[in-house]
Amino acid sequence: MDQSIQNDGQTGRSPAVTRERAAVALMFLMNGFLVGAWAPKIPEFASRLSLSESGLGLMILTFGLGSIIMMPVAGLQIARFGSTWVTRISAVLALPTLLILSLVGSVWTGAVAIFLFGGLIGAMDVAMNANAVATETRMRRSIMSSCHAFWSLGGLFGSVSGGFLIAWLGVVGHGLLITVLAALVVAIGWPMLLADKPHPEEVKERARLPRSALPWLIGMVALFSMIPEGAILDWGALYIRNELGASVQASGLAFGAFSLTMAVMRFAGDLVRDRFGAVRTLRFCTVASIVGLLTAGFASTPLMAIIGFAIAGIGISNMVPIAFSAAGNLPGMAQGIGLSVVTTMGYSGILVAPSAIGFIAEHTGLAAIFIGLPVLHLVVLGLSHLARHADRPAAAGPSAP
Incomplete structure (x- = not known):
């Protein structure tokens, strides 16, 4: 992997587009796509679980709490296994969560599902940002803003298409199609991600504030x-x-x-x-x-x-x-x-x-x-x-x- 990027002799920087850069951009796209696809499902989710406005507010708060709790956990795992594997595993674990949210039938199962959705999206967020930083360092050029642009595009695609797909396929059909499309993006990016090294000696350091x-x-x-x-x-x-x-x-x-x-x-x-x-x-x-x-x-x-x-x-x-x-x-x-x-x-x-x-x-x-x-x-x-x-x-x- 280290030899796959040839430096530009004049600038000392790597080419503008590499497999590693494309791969981490795809992970940002997939993460934003799942979040964007969730937005048009919220009204039906609230109706299915008979949630009041305050109840829906608590559910959305649960999503945020899942993210905040899992983000530091992801940081610890990056030390043990490297950002590459944490990005891959959190992406795979996040894939079925939107479909699960389409199937839950009670407030408690809905709360668990949305906590997992928020937590795994948040864990993946930390890991893919860490991989983007590692890719920036390897390429000796900035890529973080464009990675976040792909996240924004994913969110835009997911939210704009959601209403039409739900009307056409139903809530479960929409969840299944989004899951399949997101899985294809992960499959394409999986082998191309920059393979950074774990740092097990830093685990204790990361466990402390x-x-x-x-x-x-x-x-x-x-x-x-x-x-x-x-x-x-x-x-x-x-x-x-x-x-x-x-x-x-x-x-x-x-x-x-x-x-x-x-x-x-x-x-x-x-x-x-x-x-x-x-x-x-x-x-x-x-x-x-x-x-x-x-x-x-x-x-x-x-x-x-x-x-x-x-x-x-x-x-x-x-x-x-x-x-x-x-x-x-x-x-x-x-x-x-x-x-x-x-x-x-x-x-x-x-x-x-x-x-x-x-x-x-x-x-x-x-x-x-x-x-x-x-x-x-x-x-x-x-x-x-x-x-x-x-x-x-x-x-x-x-x-x-």
Whole structure:
């Protein structure tokens, strides 16, 4: 595997596209595809189990808790077996979970199924991000943003096709087809994944919380980057419909515009980061997100808010990928430690934000929420110098000074 990548003699970097890069991108695509395919199943799932709105909220919370619990466990297993095998095994274990969610018939079995779904998706998330960091290091170029772009595409494909497939095949048929398609993606990527080495001597280190402040500070960057993302996802459509008078059709454009610009910019993000460096890229993205959020918050029309969300998508797109790359390359620290801390902190923002924002919005309105969220990004700007660790893969190798 080490000899399969030939370095460019002029740049000291590997070719732009390799089997390993394609394989980890496929894993991101598959993970996002499963999550996206789950979204259109939620109404039927709630109806089948006779869940109230609060009951469904607890189920979604269970999904998040499964992810948060399993992410550190995945970090420990990466030390024992390497990110390659943890990615493969968690992907295979995650495959049937969507079909199981299509079949459960009681609240308790539904809770167990959604906990496993969230847990295995979260474990795979840590492992595939660790493999992406290892691939970045091997290739000596940035790939993390494009990997996350494939996740966004997978989510888009899964969510857009879900309603049509459920209407055509039924809930179980949809779950079966999604499982088969996801399994094909895993089968294609399985033999091509970069085979990194396990580090059993780091197992004890990973079992303890890191003493260094670095992973926690970078985790704060991820957290304060993902809370606004969760806010737009869960409250953007409601905001422009209820407070700005948008139609039902137009309200769907809030997250749609945000998702579109995010996916496009994630594909461009690796080139931008290699050209300008992670620190400057993170600062630009953070300022763009601040401008977008303020535009949406002060909007007087639905169109102005949608434009604001689109600008915010340009900014938020590469903030989290840069944080993940930095976490996976912290000096003197096992790769999985930084990643498990940062992914857990980051994704907890999407879990906590919806309920907290809903409580605050009852007293202030959603416009005030979007105006206030840039305060979190000011903290990201203050910590942006830590993004220099994301440039370590590009600086490695024979050509480095």
